[in-house]
Amino acid sequence: MKRSRGGRIAWRLCGALVVILGVTFLTFLLAYLSPADAAISWFADRGIYPSEEELIAKRAELGVDRPFFEQYLSWMWGLCHGDLGESLRNGAPVADTLMEALPFTLALTAVSLVMTLVVSIPLGLLCARYRDSAYDQFMRFITYLFNALPNFFIALLMLYLLCVRLGWFSVIPTYDFKGIFMPSVALALPLSAWYIRQVRALALGQINAGYVSGLRARGVSETRILVKHVLRNLAVPLLTLVGISLGSLLGGAVIVENIFGWPGVGGVSVLAIGHRDYIVIQAYALLMAIVFLIVNALVDFSYRFIDPRVRKRG
Amino acid sequence: MRSTNEQSLLVLDGIDVSYGGVSAVEAVSLSLELGQVVGIVGESGSGKSTILKAIMGLLGKSGHVDSGDIYFDGELLANRSDSERISFLNGRAAYIFQDPVSSLDPLFTVGNQFDEIMRIHFHTKDKAAMHKREMELLADTGFDDPASVLKRYPFELSGGMCQRVVIAMALACEAKLILADEPTSALDVTVQSQVIDLLCRTVRDRNVAMLIVSHNMGVISNCSQMIGVMYAGELVEFGTRDEVLDSPCHPYTRDLIRAIPTIDGQIPRAPEAVDRKVDSPCRYSDRCSCYRPACDACVEKRSLSESHWVLCTRGGEA
The missing domain is CATH 3.40.50.300 (P-loop containing nucleotide triphosphate hydrolases)
Structure with a gap:
């Protein structure tokens, strides 16, 4: 079906709205169903052992004793007025807390994504170029290994080796490049392993394409074919990959941020989950959904810059 | 053969090519000026x-020239990667x-x-x-x-x-x-x-x-x-345009020429393979209309003129 430019944008926005509604509803439901109690957490934080009456009073004060739909709708009502509410845990405005933390998470994700691409594109291309060589076999083993290691394990290992044993980095992060290096590497390592395999497979697919034989027959060198032509043809599938892996990157960031004490939204959300602070959890899920949607829209939009077929056919 | 190598731009001298051990081309020779x-x-x-x-x-990776020489302008290509x-x-x-x-x-x-x-x-x-x-x-x-x-x-x-x-x-x-x-x-x-x-x-x-x-x-x-x-990987007949088109000698060439559709709507059919269960040296034997048991003995290249040859023991006979 052919749509006008405006129509396409409107359609996309509708889709985004549905996604956001779905995400907020599902997170709300999950937070509601979880066994933690916001009132108990509130007292526990302050070292008070509450009586049953105090708990009931607190629940009423926080509004968590209301029926599920009433809570959800009142939260939505606030959202429609631009009010994300206040934390159930400490009463701080949620929007401020998250916006303070968001730049840290975005910086972490961006740095680890750049690291991943810088490392995995050349290594993956080399694997494809020297397929089945000793190098390729070695990389296949290494990537297999790192693919299987979860990033929290890598994070703990790095913390122990580089910070505790070797003392190269401070255990408590500094907010500069040295500080962001550790958590980014912990995120980038397993992701790179996956990317190297993807780049290798994609490049091998391209090497069998007709245009590669064509260029070879016309005398273009193997290196030039790889670096100029294959890489450019890989850009579209790679970009799709970036859009997809953003989810695992943001998810991984939550855990890695906690391990390294990086002050991003991951730390905020884990704390909120522990306290059943659904107001914060909601805002976090909403924020991540929006980031995800924006990045995917950018990815889709940038296809037209890379592929003339998309640009010219619209 | 040496003398033609020097004049010809391209000479293929009995090349065998295989893909991953499966033979695709066998003993093909030709030259080009x-x-x-x-x-x-x-x-x-x-x-x-x-x-x-x-x-x-x-x-590509799986293909390989197993034997035979390729000369380009007098230079040997076969020993190059x-x-x-x-x-x-x-x-x-x-x-x-x-x-x-x-x-x-x-x-x-x-x-x-x-x-x-x-x-x-x-x-x-x-x-x-x-x-x-x-x-x-x-x-x-x-x-x-x-x-x-x-x-x-x-x-x-x-x-x-x-x-x-x-x-x-x-x-x-x-x-x-x-x-x-x-x-x-x-x-x-x-x-x-x-x-x-x-x-x-x-x-x-x-x-x-x-x-x-x-x-x-x-x-x-x-x-x-x-x-x-x-x-099937072999050059079975070679000659000038007129020799091959006007007096085709290999049964396969004749079948091929007969299979060119004509304007009056006749759609000729290529002969179907017949399973003769004989390991004949002639690869066309199972589809050949001129097959005789004698064909199983050997297959040889027969010259019909200076430029025309055919890979068929019975070459030229109907």
């Missing part, structure tokens, strides 16, 4: 394209692909890809001179508006236009040998003759040699001086 067009005809899988790929070094062969033939031989659109990189304009080739072959950075030469070549290959073609992407051109662009690029390298691998199979019938005419004109005007491969007897008979017929 400047100004000459040699056509090879045969059905899919008979190994025609493999011969061209073996010459150019495009067999694929990449060495490509860099040696670069500027000496050009390859025209079956599917012209996919033999160009879809993401770069024709002009960009043309510039790349010009830079490789002439080590020049003079954009204006390069551009001028590109325009000339495109005009030579029949484009009325070469400037606009240079700005287009391959997907914006038709198959015939892409094939002409590829031919123009081949001419840019000033190749002496053109290897045309089913150059018209992916094109519309009306465009086919244009491309064939262009290739023939190029051979004539520039005094180059062309080895053309097709499953279409019509295409081959239109442009070649010499015709080879391939069956």
